[in-house]
Amino acid sequence: MGVCPAVSMFFRKCKYMILLLLSVSILAWYATFSGETVKAIQGTLLPVQTLADNTEVLSGGEGNSWRSVTQVFSNPLPDTSPPKQSCPEKSPLLQGALNLTFEDSLTLKEVESENSGVAEGQYQPPDCLAQQSVAILIPHRNREKHLLYLLHHLHPFLQRQQLHYSIYVIHQAGEVTFNRAKLLNVGYLEALKDYDWDCFIFHDVDLVPENDYNLYKCDQQPKHLVVGRNATGYKLRYKGYFGGVTAMTKDQFHKVNGFSNTYWGWGGEDDDLRIRVELQKMEIIRPPPLIARYTMVFHKRDSGNEINKDRMRLLARTPKVWRKDGLNTCSYSTLSVERPPLYINVTVDIGEPMH
Numbered sequence: 001m002g003v004c005p006a007v008s009m010f011f012r013k014c015k016y017m018i019l020l021l022l023s024v025s026i027l028a029w030y031a032t033f034s035g036e037t038v039k040a041i042q043g044t045l046l047p048v049q050t051l052a053d054n055t056e057v058l059s060g061g062e063g064n065s066w067r068s069v070t071q072v073f074s075n076p077l078p079d080t081s082p083p084k085q086s087c088p089e090k091s092p093l094l095q096g097a098l099n100l101t102f103e104d105s106l107t108l109k110e111v112e113s114e115n116s117g118v119a120e121g122q123y124q125p126p127d128c129l130a131q132q133s134v135a136i137l138i139p140h141r142n143r144e145k146h147l148l149y150l151l152h153h154l155h156p157f158l159q160r161q162q163l164h165y166s167i168y169v170i171h172q173a174g175e176v177t178f179n180r181a182k183l184l185n186v187g188y189l190e191a192l193k194d195y196d197w198d199c200f201i202f203h204d205v206d207l208v209p210e211n212d213y214n215l216y217k218c219d220q221q222p223k224h225l226v227v228g229r230n231a232t233g234y235k236l237r238y239k240g241y242f243g244g245v246t247a248m249t250k251d252q253f254h255k256v257n258g259f260s261n262t263y264w265g266w267g268g269e270d271d272d273l274r275i276r277v278e279l280q281k282m283e284i285i286r287p288p289p290l291i292a293r294y295t296m297v298f299h300k301r302d303s304g305n306e307i308n309k310d311r312m313r314l315l316a317r318t319p320k321v322w323r324k325d326g327l328n329t330c331s332y333s334t335l336s337v338e339r340p341p342l343y344i345n346v347t348v349d350i351g352e353p354m355h
């Protein structure tokens with residue numbers, strides 16, 4: 001009985017303290033429980049900010065501050081698509097002889113909508129790895145209609161050949177005498193800034209290939225693709241002709257120091273390139289005449305591209321000067337590089353002939 005009065009005394013003296021302790025623990029228990037409940041509810045939908053310590057997925061999401069936790073933290077789905085195989089040696093898409101059209105009403109918009117797989121002049125086959133990456137270089141001034149016809153035919157043609165390619169149009173600024181060869185040197189140098197192309201096709205704007213077995217790929221030797229054209233009865237213009245459309249690898253072209261820069265006006269620059277190739281003991285190859293056929297869109301001689309009367313004299317000195325006249329001495333200033341959907345347009349000031 002001696003304990004009871006002491007206990008009742010304690011209770012009487014400390015009842016307020018005990019009441020306070022009791023209510024504090026009830027509150028604490030409730031707070032813990034309700035916190036878990038809130039977290040449990042938020043388990044599927046937490047404010048992104050609270051999770052955004054080290055995950056890039058979360059940055060930049062606009063109007064999206066609540067996201068599923070599983071969505072935020074789950075790993076991206078593994079890429080289950082099989083690795084791309086090389087495209088076959090012979091494309092299954094080739095058609096052979098083509099039916100070319102030159103509609104006066106054709107527009108660039110139409111050609112763009114026919115070639116939705118091309119972006120900024122460039123194309124990759126969608127389901128295989130192309131055997132070669134090819135830069136098509138077109139020297140150009142004041143031939144917009146011819147360029148339109150060429151783009152219209154060349155894009156589908158190259159796509160059927162399953163090539164990775166870009167089309168570069170190298171546009172000579174100003175009115176001074178045209179220089180096809182120097183523009184092609186510029187095209188080579190500028191295209192290599194974009195990509196390490198395997199193969200370069202030097203392509204007149206007015207020559208449209210008639211048969212897609214005429215492959216725009218490079219070979220062991222420099223290749224001449226225009227054996228015949230409508231205007232010459234589909235005969236080679238002359239023995240050794242190496243103009244119009246030619247294909248050289250990066251190394252072949254580099255080895256000959258590119259084209260000469262000194263041929264202003266019409267003629268000679270293609271024969272000069274042939275001499276360079278022969279000096280390197282390379283041999284020009286050609287596809288069969290029935291395949292290497294072109295239609296040249298009819299045109300007259302352009303003003304600003306008069307016959308170069310100096311060409312024979314220049315050709316005679318090629319063996320002596322080719323090392324000091326070519327890619328390594330090609331000075332120019334690029335005025336603009338534009339990338340509309342179907343080609344890369346390099347506008348360039350290449351200077352003028354020295355007199």
Ligand code: UDH
Nearest residue numbers: 139140141142143178180204205206300301302305
């Ligand atoms: N080129 C232009 N603009 C010019 C000159 C030439 O873009 O003002 C380019 C174009 O890519 C052209 C290439 O340079 O395809 C070769 O020039 P060309 O087509 O004039 O050469 P081709 O040998 O004709 O075809 C020479 C004159 C033909 C006169 C025919 C009269 N019977």
Ligand code: MN
Nearest residue numbers: 204206296299
């Ligand atoms: Mn022409």
